[in-house]
Amino acid sequence: xxxxxxxxxxxxxISLSTSKVRRFDEYCxxxxxxxxxxxxxxxxxxxxFVSRDLVDALALAEFLRAGERVLDVGTGGGVPGVxxxxxxxxxxxxxxxxxxxxxxxxxxILREMKLDIPVWHAKVETLFSKREKSERFTTLVIRxxxxxxxLLRMVAPHWTRFDRLLLVKGPRWLEERxxxxxxxxxxxxxxRCLKTYPTKAADDKIVESAILQICRKECFDDLVQRIxxxxxxxxxxRKRQKSK
Numbered sequence: 001x002x003x004x005x006x007x008x009x010x011x012x013x014i015s016l017s018t019s020k021v022r023r024f025d026e027y028c029x030x031x032x033x034x035x036x037x038x039x040x041x042x043x044x045x046x047x048x049f050v051s052r053d054l055v056d057a058l059a060l061a062e063f064l065r066a067g068e069r070v071l072d073v074g075t076g077g078g079v080p081g082v083x084x085x086x087x088x089x090x091x092x093x094x095x096x097x098x099x100x101x102x103x104x105x106x107x108x109i110l111r112e113m114k115l116d117i118p119v120w121h122a123k124v125e126t127l128f129s130k131r132e133k134s135e136r137f138t139t140l141v142i143r144x145x146x147x148x149x150x151l152l153r154m155v156a157p158h159w160t161r162f163d164r165l166l167l168v169k170g171p172r173w174l175e176e177r178x179x180x181x182x183x184x185x186x187x188x189x190x191x192r193c194l195k196t197y198p199t200k201a202a203d204d205k206i207v208e209s210a211i212l213q214i215c216r217k218e219c220f221d222d223l224v225q226r227i228x229x230x231x232x233x234x235x236x237x238r239k240r241q242k243s244k
Contacts (some may be wrong), residue, residue, distance in 0.1 A: 007052035014058070023086045023113070024054070028114055031077050032043045034105040040077030042202070051200040056168050057083035059211050060141055063166060063194055065230050066090040068138040071162070072144035078106045080168070081141070085117055096120040096127055128158045136161055143168035150175035152185040164215040164223055171208045190220040194227065
């Protein structure tokens with residue numbers, strides 16, 4: 001098996017520019033070097049990185065419009081925020097994590113990569129409490145942080161500080177939605193499954209992952225329009241690329 005980043009891309013049918021391949025390779029090597037000292041990721045080879053981390057970032061990127069201010073909550077080793085920044089330099093990415101050693105490591109990785117991405121050592125609710133109330137994010141992206149009910153409790157007082165959540169969830173997301181509804185956490189919120197796609201679980205079994213959008217009910221129609229606009233932008237860009 002071709003144990004390179006390019007080889008893993010080919011196996012998964014993913015095409016990236018030469019410059020992006022080089023940036024991802026650089027990021028992986030720095031991440032794994034830090035991982036030898038700190039527990040940042042379990043995805044310590046190209047196959048695992050591409051089949052989980054990159055696939056998730058590509059799925060999220062489909063639903064983010066140019067210029068969005070995006071906060072990666074519980075970033076850990078920088079996923080999905082750093083991959084999103086490499087894939088979509090048109091986004092304004094920021095990262096936060098409650099573990100100081102992780103934010104220190106990610107900050108150093110970004111410094112070596114010369115990527116200007118703010119990294120905050122804080123829980124998201126603490127970050128919102130300490131920042132100016134006029135300061136807002138478009139989207140919070142969250143992957144592998146907690147169950148849906150816990151996440152909704154965490155952000156409940158802060159919905160005026162962002163437009164929506166984009167969550168990466170596994171095949172049990174319907175069960176988590178039921179739990180959140182049981183605790184009356186969805187009463188004023190609208191949840192939409194934007195995409196499902198196959199990914200590899202820790203035991204290498206293929207499972208179905210999902211991108212979930214959660215927003216306040218009064219914002220739902222506007223966000224649907226944004227998603228449609230993004231699809232049209234992507235379709236037009238692909239047509240232009242094919243015509244070259």
